Amino acid sequence: TDDIQRELELFYGNEGYYYDRRKNYYKNQGKPASRIFSIQTTAQIIESLLFNNPHSARSKPTSLIKDDPTYNRIFDQSRNYKVYLNSCLLNKKVIELWTNIEDRDKKNNLTNFKLHISRVIASFLFQKTNITANDIQALNLDILDDEMFNTATEFLLECINNYQEENQDANLINMAKTKSFTDFLVTKLTTKFQ
Numbered sequence: 001t002d003d004i005q006r007e008l009e010l011f012y013g014n015e016g017y018y019y020d021r022r023k024n025y026y027k028n029q030g031k032p033a034s035r036i037f038s039i040q041t042t043a044q045i046i047e048s049l050l051f052n053n054p055h056s057a058r059s060k061p062t063s064l065i066k067d068d069p070t071y072n073r074i075f076d077q078s079r080n081y082k083v084y085l086n087s088c089l090l091n092k093k094v095i096e097l098w099t100n101i102e103d104r105d106k107k108n109n110l111t112n113f114k115l116h117i118s119r120v121i122a123s124f125l126f127q128k129t130n131i132t133a134n135d136i137q138a139l140n141l142d143i144l145d146d147e148m149f150n151t152a153t154e155f156l157l158e159c160i161n162n163y164q165e166e167n168q169d170a171n172l173i174n175m176a177k178t179k180s181f182t183d184f185l186v187t188k189l190t191t192k193f194q
Contacts (some may be wrong), residue, residue, distance in 0.1 A: 004075045005039065011081040012037065017088075037088040039065060044115060045091040046074045046084065049122050049131050052186055054115035059177035079133050086139045093141055094118045097149045109157060112176035116185065121152045129190045159188050 005021045012019035018026040018036040026036045043064040044057035051073070057064060065071050094117050101107040110117060122131045125143060163184050164170050175181045 002075070004077050007077075008042070008075075008081055008084055012085055015085055017085060034092070037085075037092075041091070042084055042088055043071075043074050045087040045118060048115040048119045049087055049090075049136060050083075050133060052119070052130070052182060053179075054113075054119045055177050055179055055182045057115050058112065080137045083133045083136045086136050086141075089141055090122065090136075090139065090144070091115070091118045093144055094121060094149070097144075097146070098153075101153075106153070106157065109160065109172060110153060112173050113156060113160070116156060116176065116182075117153060120156050120185070120189065121149065123189045123193060124148055124152045124155075128193050129186060155188075155192070156185070159185050162188075 005019075009019040009021045016035065018031050019042070020026055020036050020038045023038070027033065040061050044061055047057040047064055047070075048054035063070070064074060091114075095114055098107065098110060098114055098117065101110070121144060122135070123129055125139065125148070126135050160172070160175065160181075163175065163181055167180075170178075170181070
């Protein structure tokens with residue numbers, strides 16, 4: 001019922017997409033699933049891209065919108081609404097590309113890291129570590145092709161392997177949910193894009 005939620009629903013609608021302010025509202029109307037984005041998915045991808053917290057978005061998806069300070073940081077009315085839609089579209093494209101990975105081991109190793117893939121790809125798209133709302137607002141998704149996806153996922157897999165070498169007891173599911181892995185990843189991105 002929050003103003004920003006209603007405004008996002010209108011904005012997405014004007015762009016030909018559906019913002020599911022009320023759970024399954026558009027699904028029940030028969031709208032295509034590929035064009036529907038939930039509040040939770042939107043919150044998760046904003047938390048991952050703009051605040052470097054894919055681990056938190058992955059481990060506590062529902063609490064992102066239940067915790068007032070986090071909710072207000074994610075759903076900031078002063079932010080251009082295109083940032084929300086573009087973030088969702090980036091994440092959607094990443095999931096589509098992940099779905100098409102033929103190497104089963106690679107695909108399985110990345111299963112829990114889809115938000116991390118989006119986060120890494122954002123850095124590859126903008127050639128820098130920290131991504132701003134202005135970057136996402138100006139995002140051109142046509143640049144994201146198979147080659148960039150493969151380069152970014154190879155980079156992420158290398159980070160996963162390096163982290164596991166340093167932390168012998170780390171398993172993939174827990175890594176995807178820990179701040180220490182995200183910090184490790186951000187450090188590696190900083191080294192790459194300095």
